[in-house]
Amino acid sequence: MIAVMNNYSERNEFTSYEMMTIAASRMLKSDDVCFVGIGAPSAACNVARLSHAPDITLIYESGTIGTAPDILPLSIGDGELCDTALTTVSVPEMFRYWLQGGHVTIGFLGAAQIDKFGNINTTIIGDYHNPKIRLPGGGGAPEIASQAGQIFVTMKQSLRSMVPKIDFFTSYGHGNGYNDRQKLGIKTTGPTALITDLAIWKSHPETKEFIVTNLHPGVSKEDVQKNCGWEVTFGELVTTTPLPSAIELDVLRELHRRTNASHRRL
Amino acid sequence: MILFWQGLVKLAKFVSLQDAVLDVMTDGLCVALEGFTHLIPHASAHEIIRKGFKNLTLVRMTPDIIYDQMIGMGCASKLIFSYAGNPGVGLLRRLRDAVENQWPVPLEIEEHSHAAMANAYEAGAASxxxxxxxxxxxxxxxxxxxxxxxxxxxxxxxxxAVVPSIRPDVSFIHAQKADRKGNVLIEGIIGVQKEAVLSAAKSVVTVEEIIEDFETHPNAVILPHWTIDYIAEVPGAAHPSYAQGYYARDNAAYKEWDTISANRELYLKWMAEHVMQQTPDVFAERVRFTNPQSK
Incomplete structure (x- = not known):
């Protein structure tokens, strides 16, 4: 737990996971149409919906459009998502009409490995044909990364996850930076923000490298560098991420309380 | 109506799941057991495992627990897939053991993205x-x-991008209801099940119940009886997946699978007890029906 003294917050203790999730949720607006990855992105998207972005459209790749789950789904296709959705379409329709059709403004992804240009690996550690660790694979992510208007990524920082060179290009970010993405014929913006448990990173408008713009409360530049495998570039003006508000913490904790109660063996 | 396509007009037959599997399956077929988290045909997978079919090419967008079980029992020689995880829990440990250590038999993989597989099923359905x-x-x-x-x-x-269409020899799906003629109603998260049936040479559908008439709306997803070969009534057949309107997803079981599948001996013992020594009837006892009309 990070203890922070603050007179304006009713909660003065929160975990780095909570800070990450809340910081990620603040990236979203009510008029966004967001394609949600499972895990940390799903928590952030639902905190946004339950706090400052009540009208956000959340889409899960199982076909649920405009879903408003009371509990966090364990998978991308829990019944809760369908029960609370505006409509549920088939998976071919989801990928063809809604994602490829250009109706999604934000893709919110997680990653096993990421590099400083937002290229993501969720496929394999080691050589593809002789793997050290076989990961689940891309699922919807390769096309979310190229077809959603822009991409946010949220993940915990570590030397294993934030690497100079990813083992496999599952989902393309900005390649080696600059306009590599456009050269491949990709028309969408690509990764613009990375929200970790330590900091907020934004893509540099020209080089496309992730630059640290905010450090979370109590986190130093050294902490960020120690948990990142590439040489970190910090913005000219690095500010402190605003503390989680009492409302944000309550929403997130209630969401997890309801989720844990629901996933327990009855 | 005259259909010029491979299957011609089918006549859905109501049979036991055991008989359906014995009739459509042989070693070496290309088989799809579809379901996108919802309505996963667990009972059909267990029946295929019990009958000992080998050398299968398994196709599925999200090969979760059932393909982990089939791969671990040595049923498959090839897997075509786009996301091989236990959703929200982690990796598929039997699949990993097959890919990384060739246990119990080597497994060739053909890996795609979801968009590619979804398009490939749709192309298969469209011939x-x-x-x-x-x-x-x-x-x-x-x-x-x-x-x-x-x-x-x-x-x-x-x-x-271009990928080959998916045309399985046999597709297995699970659905909520069939009527007496053998028309099948499927609701909720419908995944690629319609495409899986229409793209396959043969299809087997398990259902929660067989009823007189569907009371539904004009745009309901219905597979007419002449698209299906066999229907078997197996209540609870999706467990630990779920059937919208019948029972909820058993998320705890998905989490427990991570432990069971982590160790070869524990896995084999679990399979012996929960699959090899059972029949499809056991599935009704594994779920808690929320629909009062259901058995």
Whole structure:
């Protein structure tokens, strides 16, 4: 737990996971149409919906459009998502009409490995044909990364996850930076923000490298560098991420309380 | 009506799941057991395992627990897939053991993205040889999977991805209801099940219940009886997946699978007890029906 003294917050203790999730949720607006990855992105998207972005459209790749789950789904296709959705379409329709059709403004992804240009690996550690660790694979992510208007990524920082060179290009970010993405014929913006448990990173408008713009409360530049495998570039003006508000913490904790109660063996 | 396509007009037959599996299956077939988290045909997978079919090419977008079980029992020699995880829990440990250590038998993999598989099923249902879509831009799967090709649109010059269509020898799905004629109603998250049935040479559908008439709306997803070969009534057949309107997903069981599948001996013991010594009837006891009309 990070203890922070603050007179304006009713909660003065929160975990780095909570800070990450809340910081990620603040990236979203009510008029966004967001394609949600499972895990940390799903928590952030639902905190946004339950706090400052009540009208956000959340889409899960199982076909649920405009879903408003009371509990966090364990998978991308829990019944809760369908029960609370505006409509549920088939998976071919989801990928063809809604994602490829250009109706999604934000893709919110997680990653096993990421590099400083937002290229993501969720496929394999080691050589593809002789793997050290076989990961689940891309699922919807390769096309979310190229077809959603822009991409946010949220993940915990570590030397294993934030690497100079990813083992496999599952989902393309900005390649080696600059306009590599456009050269491949990709028309969408690509990764613009990375929200970790330590900091907020934004893509540099020209080089496309992730630059640290905010450090979370109590986190130093050294902490960020120690948990990142590439040489970190910090913005000219690095500010402190605003503390989680009492409302944000309550929403997130209630969401997890309801989720844990629901996933327990009855 | 005259259909010029491979299956011609079918007549859905009501049989036991055991008889359906024995009739449609042989070693070496290309088989799809579809379900996108919802309505996963667990009972059918267990029946295939019990009958000991080998050398199968298994196709599924999201090969979760059932393909982990089939691979671990040595049923498969090839897997075509787009996301091989236990959703929200982690990795598939029997699949990993097969890929990393060739246990119990080597497993060839053909890996795609979801968009590619969804398009490939739809192309199969539409009797197309291949599926065309905007995809795989910058994705390294293009370098390791020879079944991903790029072509240029003859009208605009835009680069597009092409993959072979999916045409399984047999598709298995689970659905909520069949009527007495053998028409099948499927509701909720419907995944690629309609495409899986229409693209396959033969299809087997398990249902929660058989009823007189559907009371539903004009746009309901219904597979007419002449698209299906066999229907078996197996209440609870999706467990630990779920059936919308009948029972909820058993998320605890998905989490427990992570422990069971982590160790070969524990896995084999679990399979012996919960699969090999059982029959399809056991599934009704594994779920808690929320629908009061259900058995």
């Amino acid at each position: 197309m040889p291949c599926a065309l879509f905007k995809g795989y831009l910058g994705a390294e799967l293009r370098q390791v999977n020879p079944n991903i090709k790029m072509i240029f649109c003859p009208f605009t010059g835009e680069e597009l």
